[in-house]
Structure formats: structure tokens, C-alpha cells
Amino acid sequence: MKILLAIDGSAQSENAVRFLLKFNFSHNDEIMVLNVISHVPFKDDRGSYYARLRQIKQEIGPQILDSAINILKPLNTKISTALLDGYPDRIILEAASEFGADLIVMGARGLKGIKSLMVGSVTRSVSINSQMPVLVVKSSQLETTDTLKVVYATDGSNFSINTGKFLSKIPFNDDAEITIINVIPSAYMDIPERYWMEVDEKIKDEIAKIREIEFKVADKIIEDAREVLRSRFSKIKVSIKFGDPSLEILNEAEQSMTDIIAVGSSGMRGVKGMLGSVSRSILGHAKCSVLIGK
Structure with missing residues (x-):
């Protein structure tokens, strides 16, 4: 490398x-x-x-x-x-x-x-x-740990997949740990909380069915990522979350005392060179180091 x-x-x-x-x-x-x-x-x-x-x-x-x-x-x-x-x-x-x-x-x-x-x-x-x-x-990452920890955020896109492949090529030490996280956006994310009770039961049932499908998709994304990373990491954890991707990734990194957050950059269509909203948010707000995959 x-x-x-x-x-x-x-x-x-x-x-x-x-x-x-x-x-x-x-x-x-x-x-x-x-x-x-x-x-x-x-x-x-x-x-x-x-x-x-x-x-x-x-x-x-x-x-x-x-x-x-x-x-x-x-x-x-x-x-x-x-x-x-x-x-x-x-x-x-x-x-x-x-x-x-x-x-x-x-x-x-x-x-x-x-x-x-x-x-x-x-x-x-x-x-x-x-x-x-x-x-x-x-610069806020001053403490060093014996074991390097990575949180790899993937949504199954080509950008995320390429980031995972790149991680598998980095010369990490044998005891390095990685957590693969996939975040499913909340179905109610754009509905104010005070209006949740007004969503009728039929719609709730449809959302439940969609959520079941999303879980299966998330499992597939995680398993595909795990397959790519097995050659480099012997310690692999997985995490499926619901909610805002940026917040959930940052929370996962903070809770696990992560050294590096790895996230692909999908960019913004029509704006050359711009980072996508999630990667931009992670880069700006993460307390640990950030790897922006391309």
C-alpha cells in the first residue's frame, strides 16, 4: 500500500x-x-x-x-x-x-x-x-489503545462496497476489531412525533411488512460485508440500527470507543466533488478519525 x-x-x-x-x-x-x-x-x-x-x-x-x-x-x-x-x-x-x-x-x-x-x-x-x-x-483522539477498533458503515451501495474492499487491503494488526453497521432509516422519520397516533392501523401494518423486508436486506448487506472483511479481520461484530444514519453511526462509534469510522462517499448528484450528506456529517462531527472511501 x-x-x-x-x-x-x-x-x-x-x-x-x-x-x-x-x-x-x-x-x-x-x-x-x-x-x-x-x-x-x-x-x-x-x-x-x-x-x-x-x-x-x-x-x-x-x-x-x-x-x-x-x-x-x-x-x-x-x-x-x-x-x-x-x-x-x-x-x-x-x-x-x-x-x-x-x-x-x-x-x-x-x-x-x-x-x-x-x-x-x-x-x-x-x-x-x-x-x-x-x-x-x-486532534481530539489523543489516547492510544492496544487494539485498533473500526466502525464500518455500509448501506450496500457501490460506494460502501468499495470502502469495505479498501479496508480489507489496509495492513491492520491481527488483533484489530471491526463493527459492521447498517442503519435503516425510521419509517416515521419525517412525521412529527405528536402525530404518530394519527397514523391508522392499516398503514402501521404496511410499515411492519416493509420493516421485515428491510431487515432481510440489512442482513444481506451485513453478510456480504462480513465476507469481504473476513480475510483481514478475525474479530467482526455486526449492528443493525433504526433511525438517522449519521446519528446512529456516531453513537455506535462513541459507545464502542472506536478509532476509525469508515464510510463511503456517494457524493451529491450534479455537484462535482461534493461529499454526500452522511459522510460530510460524519467527517464534521466524529470525535475519532474518519476514513472517507471513494
Whole structure:
């Protein structure tokens, strides 16, 4: 597996570097550590100031890369570095493509002064526009556990299936645990609770029949996913929930103290590059790391 690890020297990006120590990489895997000197346009008398600022960044860049290399020393894999200049999101995507990366790994720097789990603009842009899976390591995930836990959310779509196949290729340690979750939207979701009593019995019977069918479909989705993941995970749990997909996935992850939520991105029709509503919500609100499958 080839991984592009994009870092900026922040504590959040260092967390992303350390997070890779949780995986069982071999000498066949490759990691490229990339630091981008951000492009700053300037005019007139500000030119000399920004030129000096760029020079400082160029001097700091190698130190940022060396720090990451020192952290990654325990890994038994090929590691290279790159120091490039330009707009960070564009350069990261271009470098990942040229490197032939299977996965982009980034820290979620966030927004200063805002008490939110929202990721920063560069991470968000890469997550949206990348043609390959992106693993966003959240800064709030400071504690390390001996056993890495994954929640894989699937709805049976091609996007979800591809995410499952990708998970089966990631070099997890043998004791890694995965929970496969399928969420069935509530039949009453768009009916205000105070009007539930007005739904007549005949409709309730029809909903019950539909729910039985949905259960069978969910069981099939779970079993298909389990079959794909058996080659990688020896510890597989399953969960079928009712309700809002984003909320149920986040609740499952929090209750099981998950390290990674893996979710496919179906996108939004007619809007190039946009993440689907569930993947966008998970990326914005998850306390743990998020893998966006493509």
C-alpha cells in the first residue's frame, strides 16, 4: 500500500503521523511524507515581507519532515519525503496522484477559537476533491489503545462496497476489531412525533411488512460485508440500527470507543466533488478519525 502523509508541523498533523504507528506496515508498503509551503500572493511593498516569510517556511520545512521521519522510525517500510510549494490542497492532490497513492492521511487542524469538531479548509478540500480514500485523524483522539477498533458503515451501495474492499487491503494488526453497521432509516422519520397516533392501523401494518423486508436486506448487506472483511479481520461484530444514519453511526462509534469510522462517499448528484450528506456529517462531527472511501 502506498500512503501520502500530508503534514504541516502542527500538533494535529503530528497526531496523524503517530496514528500510523497503529498499523502493521511491511517492507512492501510505502509512505511519502509531504510538507507544502503554502503559496501567498503579494503585491507592491508587501513583496519583500512575503518573500522573507516564504524563505522562513523553506528553512522550517525540512525540520518538519525530519520530525515526522523520527516518529516513523519504528515502521518497517519504505519512507520518502517531499517539500513542495503551492496551494496546499492542490499540491497534496497532485502529489498523491503522481505518487500513485492508495490513501491520503491528514490531521484535522480545525478552526482556532471555535469550539467545534469541524475540520480545517485544506483537510476539507482534500477530502471532498480526492479521487482516492482519505483518512482524517482527529486532534481530539489523543489516547492510544492496544487494539485498533473500526466502525464500518455500509448501506450496500457501490460506494460502501468499495470502502469495505479498501479496508480489507489496509495492513491492520491481527488483533484489530471491526463493527459492521447498517442503519435503516425510521419509517416515521419525517412525521412529527405528536402525530404518530394519527397514523391508522392499516398503514402501521404496511410499515411492519416493509420493516421485515428491510431487515432481510440489512442482513444481506451485513453478510456480504462480513465476507469481504473476513480475510483481514478475525474479530467482526455486526449492528443493525433504526433511525438517522449519521446519528446512529456516531453513537455506535462513541459507545464502542472506536478509532476509525469508515464510510463511503456517494457524493451529491450534479455537484462535482461534493461529499454526500452522511459522510460530510460524519467527517464534521466524529470525535475519532474518519476514513472517507471513494
